[in-house]
Amino acid sequence: MTRTSTALDLLAPGTSARLAEPDPSLEPTFREHLAAYGLVPGHVVTVLAQRPMTVVLCDHVELALEAVVARKLRVEAPLPQG
Amino acid sequence: MAPMRSCSLPAVDDVPASPGRTYALVGAPNVGKSVVFHRLTGAYVNVSNYPGTTVEVARAPVRFAGGATLLDTPGALAFPSRSDDERAAMRALLHEDLRAIVQVADAKHLRRSLAITLALAETGLPMVLALNMSDEADARGMTIDGPRLAQALGVEVVRTVATTGEGLRALAQATTRARSASAQVAYPAGVERLIADTAQRLAERLPRAPIAPRALAILFLGRDPEVEAWLAVHAPGAMRDLVLLREDAERRGGRIASAIAHARAEAAGRIAAVALASRGAAPMRSTRIGRLVLHPVWSLPILAAVLYLTYLFVGDFGAGTLVGWTEEQLFGGTVNPAVTRFVEAHAPWPWLASLLVGDYGLWTMGVTYAIALVLPVVTTFFLAFGFLEDSGYFARLSVIANRGFARIGLNGRAVLPMVLGLGCVTMATLTTRILATRRERLIATFLMALAIPCSAQLGVVMGMLGAIGFVWVAGWAGVLVAVIALAGFLAARLIPGRRIPLVAEMPPLRWPVAGNVLKKTWGRLVWYLREVIPLFLIGTFAMWALDLLGVLPWIVERAEPLVTGWLGLPKEAAAAFVMGFLRRDFGATGLFAMGSALTAAQALIGMVTITLFVPCIASVLMIGREQGALRAAAMLAMIMPTALLVGGVVRLALAALGVA
Helix, strand or coil: CCCCCEEHHHCCCCCEEEECCCCCCCCHHHHHHHHHCCCCCCCEEEEEECCCCEEEEECCEEEEECHHHHCCCEECCCECCC | CCCECCCCCCHHHHCCCCCCCEEEEECCCCCCHHHHHHHHHCCCCCCCCCCCCCCCCEEEECCCCCCCEEEECCCCCCCCCCCHHHHHHHHHHHHCCEEEEEEEEEHHHHHHHHHHHHHHHCCCCCEEEEEECHHHHHHCCEEECHHHHHHHHCCEEEECECCCCECHHHHHHHHHCCECCCCCECCCHHHHHHHHHHHHHHHHHCCCCCCCHHHHHHHHHCCCHHHHHHHHHHCHHHHHHHHHHHHHHHHHHCCHHHHHHHHHHHHHHHHHHHHEEECCCCCCHHHHHHHHHCCCCCHHHHHHHHHHHHHHHHHHHHHHHHHHHHHHHHHHHHHHHHHHHHHHHHCCCHHHHHHHHCCCCHHHHHHHHHHHHHHHHHHHHHHHHHHHHHHCHHHHHHHHHHHHHHCCCCCHHHHHHHHHHCCCHHHHHHHHHHCCCHHHHHHHHHHHHHHCCCHHHHHHHHHHHHHHCHHHHHHHHHHHHHHHHHHHHHHHHHCCCCCCCCEEEECCCCCCCHHHHHHHHHHHHHHHHHHHHHHHHHHHHHHHHHHHCCHHHHHHHHHHHHHHHHCCCCCCHHHHHHHHHHCHHHHHHHHHHHHHHCCHHHHHHHHHHHHHCCCCHHHHHHHHHHHCHHHHHHHHHHHHHHHHHHHHHHHHHHHHCCCC
């Protein structure tokens, strides 16, 4: 069963969500690069900003992701805030 | 659940039998390795609050073990290595006879740090883990159970705050007791079989490999280029079979590197979950300010304020007040008249007096220029640059500027070398190493060589065009930005390869540490003066010799049609362009010296042309070193005609606007 996922760049700032499997078109080398930053499926990130770039809080580190990358990172349904 | 396979690493048999006297600092970018290096050795390397600023491996004797040395390797985000920095770190692991590894980790990002720990654990080399920036982790409400973490990894874990020195003594002591880690990642069964098969083949051929055969196997299967190169030299007979084995496995099961990265990330996450407790903490003030700096609306006024304050400090105070004092009062009023009197009274031959204190005198031109005009400007520039760098602002600037850089085939990371280029293009050329691909490095290097004026040149331009009016400075800057945009646009389309999108860590925004800024400025100044003063003297000597031999007038004569006809400048300006061969700012100074002989329009045309003309000798040498002699020559061949073309176009444009 596959759960629906949405692109990370569509998430509103302040929202947390669990990373899903990235878009298949994301190159494996780039996927490995993102894994090294801690962006792996199952991990929860919080979106801090969407402009000028997507900025997420991953663990306790802020990561800026260009739109073309954020678009290919998929997240599951946003987690309840608080 | 069996996330970690606790097994005895084949350390005794597979690491070098006689441990060396070298320790290596390894870790992700921007975790404070260089500060730890400084604390453990007393030696200083470039320390920044910006990822990727250690571009070469530094080496110095350690304080804690007599006769031993410590290596500071560039930041490695992951292994198998991909970037140049990671490759340099891997080279150190393969080619150095290491006694132990000191992994410096960012305590705030334990999970990511542990993925590297697990990769290093596979090498079988003794190691110790420094959880650096622990104060920042505390401030974020994180509590790391050190003993539990040490137990899970099988290595000593030391809490450190390198900037204050906390935990460094304990780290030094732990390093002398370092042992091989017991933790290992359990990869998927198919990958494990491949690793075992590959490791066995390697162990048979390499009884004394620098790292464990299991690590060599994993890195080879993950396509680490350094390991492939090392194996091609040390186990050439095995390579063909191993490559076939890997290709066959990847055809059937997909990319092995992905499986490795995934398994490591999962294992690291599980260990982190055991050792880490987080309580909710209110966003820190630095976090809130950091968001403001990136805010779609507020980021621009903040950027404008940063630029204006930088201009006030470097342009107004450095190039104006300080240079006014050093050039006019100190050198012009006191030092040079005294030196000239002394030389003229004591020099046995007139040519010697001319060489030392003449129009192109080593003292009156070379030393005076380097010390009185350039030094105050570069000092204030490097101070301002160090302040912004240490504050974490540049990382945010890379995000703000990313869209603009995307249009010229680069990404926001190019901000750092480009801005540093405004201080010294030679130094900035070296710093292009932080860019991810050769293509990006080539584009950035070319654009800097073409159109980024260094601070010495900026000082001269400000002095000359600023005196005429702000609109002329703005016009000059506008032409340069247009040239960068157009040249970058074309370079991005003509140079093969593709652009890498930006993924960047935002280091915490902080009030800069004065000691860091001063040390950085001092390090850069020493480098700059060592590099530049000899070149100034060589350049001055060449000018003196050309003048003496009558070559200068000859070149001026030959260049006259181009200079007077196409550029519309007085023929004497040709001499300035000859000087520009030696240093662009030298050439600008030549134009500056013509002063009232030039109209405002001629001053603008001259300054635009000389800014674009040729990079200084030191830059050309650095470009040759970084990009190869052929590319350096090709750049020069493109840059000079471009400069003359743009200069002529500016003249035509000014004429069309009715500005004489």
